[in-house]
Amino acid sequence: MHSHLIQKDRLAALSDGVIAVMITLMFLGFEGTYQEIRDAKSSAEIWALIGQQMPQFLSYCLSFIFIGGYWLKQHLIFLHIGHVDRVFIGLNFLFLxxxxxxxxxxxxxxxxxxHEFNAIFVFYALWYTVCSLALAASWAWATTGRRLATPHLRTETVRSIYFQIAASIAACLFGVAVSYVDIRLGMIALTVTALAMLCPLRSDGHWLQADKELTEHVARPPKASREPFHARPVTPSLEIPEEAFAT
Structure with a gap:
């Protein structure tokens, strides 16, 4: 093992922890109308209050799905690399x-x-493109020249992950474009994008098959030799008759 290579497990655990904390902090910021709901006089009033909070609720759900999609893509990246180096660690911290x-x-x-303007929505959508670019940078560094890739990584898998990241960027940019017509169209585009990031693709299963084959190869006992057994020739002993010792 080269001295500049580092085990990936600690970095993967750190990434999982950071993403979990971000999800928790995001939902801790949810400000619901709990007091108003408690003081409501009828079911109709409660439903009206819930309707007022629905944009906030849907925004948090959308962000949760996006973060889950990015975690899944990062998880696939870690599965396809054997080690990490300092450059990859830096790019991973940029993504985090x-x-x-x-x-x-x-x-x-x-x-x-x-709000009648869509500036905040544009920033929100463009920020996901920044996240995707940071993730693509770490994948590019790991796979260029198979620098950090595992031996069983297929070229099709490399291209598939690139395609998934590029598709998410294109979809976010499309959401930005249609938001100038109607922000609701932009939200629909981002929702479809986030859900698509969680959908499994055929190429995502390649690492499972490769890992299974590798595990079976390691666990398989060595085959017994099929060469015919040759008995070791026995050197005949030289018997001297007793008469030879007679005087």
């Missing part, structure tokens, strides 16, 4: 920094839910 900004962008989007 982008993810840590999602709760802030979500709060801004919630505050501007009833």
């Amino acid at each position: 920094m982008c993810i840590s900004m999602v709760p802030i962008a979500t709060d801004w989007l919630v505050e501007s839910a009833n």
Whole structure:
């Protein structure tokens, strides 16, 4: 093992922890009308209050799905690399920094839910393109020249992950474009994008098959030799008759 290579498990665990904290902080910022609901006099009033909070609720759900999609893509990347180096660690921290900004962008989007301008929505959608670019940079560094890739990584899998990241960027940019017509169209485009990031693709299963084959190869006992057994020739002993010792 080269000295500049580092085990990936600690970095993967750190990434999982950061993403989990970001999801928690995002939902801790949810400000519901609990007091108003408690003081409501009828079911109709409660449903009206819930309807007022629906844009905020949907915004947090959308951000949660996006973060889940990015976690899934990062998980696939870690499965396809054997080690990490300092450059990959730096790129991974850049990606985590982008993810840590999602709760802030979500709060801004919630505050501007009833705003007539779409500037905050544009920032919200473009920030996901920044997250995707950071993720693509780490994947490019790991796979260029198979720098950090595992031996069983297929070229089709490399291209598939690139395609998924590029498709998410294109979809977010499309959401930005249609938001100038109607912000609701932009939200629909981002929702479809987030859900698509969680959908399994055929190429995602390649690592499972390759890992299974590798595990079976390691666990399989060595085959017994099929060469015919040749008995070791026995050197005949030289027997001297007793008469030879007679005087």
